[in-house]
Amino acid sequence: MIQQGWSRPTLDVHIKNQLHLRQGGAVTNFDRRLPAPQAQLAIEALKDPDLFDFLGLGDEAIERDIENALMRHITRFLLELGAGFAFLGRQYRLEVAGDEFFIDLLFYHTRLKCHVVVELKGVAFKPEHAGQLNFYLAAVDAQLKAPDDRPTIGLLLCKTKNRLVAEYALSGMSKPIGVAEYQLVRALPKPLDTNLPSIEEIEAELSREVADG
Secondary structure: OOOOOOOHHHHHHHHHOOHHHHEOOOEEOHHHHOOHHHHHHHHHHOEOOEEOHHHOOOOOOOHHHHHHHHHHOHHHHHHHHOOOEEEEEEEEEEEEOOEEEEEEEEEEEOOOOEEEEEEEEEEEOOHHHHHHHHHHHHHHHHHOOOOOOOOOEEEEEEEEOOHHHHHHHHHOOOOOEEEEEEEOOOOOOOHHHHOOOOHHHHHHHHHHHHHHO
C-alpha cells in the first residue's frame, strides 16, 4: 500500500477486484523484447482481465462505445490500469510518409519511463492485431520517444483471447506487446445459484401448505 502510494479507498477497490489474482496475467513477449529490469516491471503493470464493469455497458458494446465510455470515466479507467499511467490522448494521430494513422489510446508510464499504446478490440484476439500494434509502436518510437525514454510498449485489450494463439503471434513481433481481455459485465458469484430453491422445491412446499391448510 505504502510502496504503491494507494489511499485506503483505493486499496479497498483493488482488494474487492482481486488485483493480486489479475496482476501480471497478460500474455506478453516482454521477457524477450525488453531488458530484464523493465521487462518484469512491465509484466507487473499489466493485468488480465481488465475490469470495465463501471462503464455500465453490456457485452454487445462495440469498440467505439467502449472507448467513449472510458473517456467519460477516465479516472476509474486510470485506477483500473494502475499506478504510473498518464493519459496523453485518444485517437492520437500519427503521420507516416503522408499516410494518417490513429492510435486508440496513448499513455506515458511514469515508472516504466516509456509510452504505452493501447488498442481496443471488440472481438476475440487475432494475430493481425499484433501486427498492426507492432507498426504503431515502431512509429511512436521513431516520432515521439525521447532519447532517455525506454522502448514503447503496446497493450491489446480484446473481448476474448486464445492464450496459445496470442503467444504464437507475439513470438514473431519485434516490439514489446501484451494481450489481455477486458470484462464489461462482472460474473455473479456462484454461491448465489446454489442458495436459491428450485421451481420444483417451491411447488412442493406450496402443495404441502395447501394440504396442511
